[in-house]
Amino acid sequence: MNAPETAAQQADALVALMTQLGTDAKTASAGMARASAAQKNQALRGLAAMLRAQVGPLTEANASDLSRARAAGLSGPMLDRLKLDPKTIETVAQGCEQLASMADVIGEIVGMKQQPSGIRVGQMRVPIGVFGMIYESRPNVTIEAASLAIKSGNACILRGGSEALQSNAALAALVQSALADAGLPPKAVQAVPTSDRQAVGLLITMPQYVDVIIPRGGKGLIERISREARVPVIKHLDGNCHVYVDDPCDIDMAVTVADNAKTQKYSPCNAAESLLVARSVAAEFLPRIGAIYASKGVEMRCDPESLAVLQQALGADPVAVRPAPMLRLATEQDWFEEYLAPIISIKMVRDVGEAIAHINTYSSHHTDAILTRDHVHAQRFLREVDSASVMVNASTRFADGFEYGLGAEIGISTDKFHARGPVGIEGLTSLKYVVLGQGEVRS
Numbered sequence: 299m300n301a302p303e304t305a306a307q308q309a310d311a312l313v314a315l316m317t318q319l320g321t322d323a324k325t326a327s328a329g330m331a332r333a334s335a336a337q338k339n340q341a342l343r344g345l346a347a348m349l350r351a352q353v354g355p356l357t358e359a360n361a362s363d364l365s366r367a368r369a370a371g372l373s374g375p376m377l378d379r380l381k382l383d384p385k386t387i388e389t390v391a392q393g394c395e396q397l398a399s400m401a402d403v404i405g406e407i408v409g410m411k412q413q414p415s416g417i418r419v420g421q422m423r424v425p426i427g428v429f430g431m432i433y434e435s436r437p438n439v440t441i442e443a444a445s446l447a448i449k450s451g452n453a454c455i456l457r458g459g460s461e462a463l464q465s466n467a468a469l470a471a472l473v474q475s476a477l478a479d480a481g482l483p484p485k486a487v488q489a490v491p492t493s494d495r496q497a498v499g500l501l502i503t504m505p506q507y508v509d510v511i512i513p514r515g516g517k518g519l520i521e522r523i524s525r526e527a528r529v530p531v532i533k534h535l536d537g538n539c540h541v542y543v544d545d546p547c548d549i550d551m552a553v554t555v556a557d558n559a560k561t562q563k564y565s566p567c568n569a570a571e572s573l574l575v576a577r578s579v580a581a582e583f584l585p586r587i588g589a590i591y592a593s594k595g596v597e598m599r600c601d602p603e604s605l606a607v608l609q610q611a612l613g614a615d616p617v618a619v620r621p622a623p624m625l626r627l628a629t630e631q632d633w634f635e636e637y638l639a640p641i642i643s644i645k646m647v648r649d650v651g652e653a654i655a656h657i658n659t660y661s662s663h664h665t666d667a668i669l670t671r672d673h674v675h676a677q678r679f680l681r682e683v684d685s686a687s688v689m690v691n692a693s694t695r696f697a698d699g700f701e702y703g704l705g706a707e708i709g710i711s712t713d714k715f716h717a718r719g720p721v722g723i724e725g726l727t728s729l730k731y732v733v734l735g736q737g738e739v740r741s
Contacts, residue, residue, distance in 0.1 A: 320507025434515035460493035537567030585611030
């Protein structure tokens with residue numbers, strides 16, 4: 299019987315593993331950079347077909363992850379994110395096909411201009427190289443990241459959460475099969491095959507292999523990655539998204555959108571967490587949306603004005619269920635919160651100017667929406683709200699790479715440089731200058 303490995307031996311083995319993953323990814327990235335559009339599209343369509351053919355085995359692997367997660371006491375929203383059902387598999391398969399149908403931007407030259415010297419100068423779009431993806435739950439991210447890596451000509455190293463280890467391994471195996479069938483390097487997409495937390499620390503400190511890190515998960519994870527990484531990071535910390543109901547607005551539409559933005563799904567980062575209402579429409583709007591939220595079990599944390607309106611409306615409505623537990627006075631911290639749960643903060647504001655000021659103070663700069671009939675108000679909101687996605691008369695739940703027509707997204711960036719908002723193909727590329735001449739020399 300072999301003696302148990304010492305801590306030092308385990309650490310050395312992990313370093314060797316991550317170094318091998320990095321070396322393989324760097325080698326594969328060269329092959330991906332020169333891959334033809336036809337090869338990449340073949341891999342994507344093949345992957346979509348494999349996903350549909352393997353729904354049974356994939357959901358079985360996911361069921362094992364879900365069972366372990368429940369036993370470990372994983373919370374409701376995290377369990378929701380961990381689930382890989384046939385609908386989710388079909389969505390990511392469609393994302394692969396959507397990417398395959400899109401134009402290949404790699405090698406595209408833009409802005410070519412003739413200079414007085416005779417040379418022509420432009421910029422060519424090229425892959426970043428290797429990106430590392432670190433995420434919690436959400437096994438669908440494995441396919442979203444892999445498919446975007448394929449289309450953008452990159453290699454990637456994927457480190458999902460330990461709670462989704464079996465799901466991610468099964469998905470990554472399909473990706474590698476699709477790459478091989480298309481004549482592309484299978485190791486262009488690799489999943490870290492260990493739940494050891496030290497793997498993350500190694501991945502984010504390997505600039506010789508990894509060109510950018512993309513964390514996708516809770517605020518604590520992203521803060522840690524941002525603090526410790528030795529390579530650039532594309533990130534967003536949280537999603538405190540707002541819906542502002544303006545005066546004038548279509549009240550029926552406002553009720554429908556505010557309901558969808560909050561309750562269509564509670565766990566995503568683009569779900570509405572704060573509702574702002576113009577004081578002049580509050581008496582008509584708040585009782586209607588309050589009744590819907592109460593019937594769905596959404597807790598409302600309100601400023602004093604909106605609380606008074608809602609208490610009167612829900613207390614007088616015999617249809618409303620459990621009105622008292624659904625209403626609370628908001629604290630200052632509530633305006634900052636990303637709940638990822640059936641909870642929403644509600645505040646009355648004077649007008650669009652006060653709404654914009656509130657959003658720019660408390661928002662996480664992810665996604666914010668105005669519901670209005672006033673074109674001037676809409677344009678002001680679009681110009682002045684400092685967020686990655688700003689919407690007019692639409693649910694914040696549309697802030698998503700698939701819904702934006704990007705095929706998929708690697709994440710949503712709230713940074714202001716390189717990439718902002720849902721990060722699709724172009725967010726995983728860079729531009730280099732190209733110069734075309736006919737023997738010109740500088741005098």
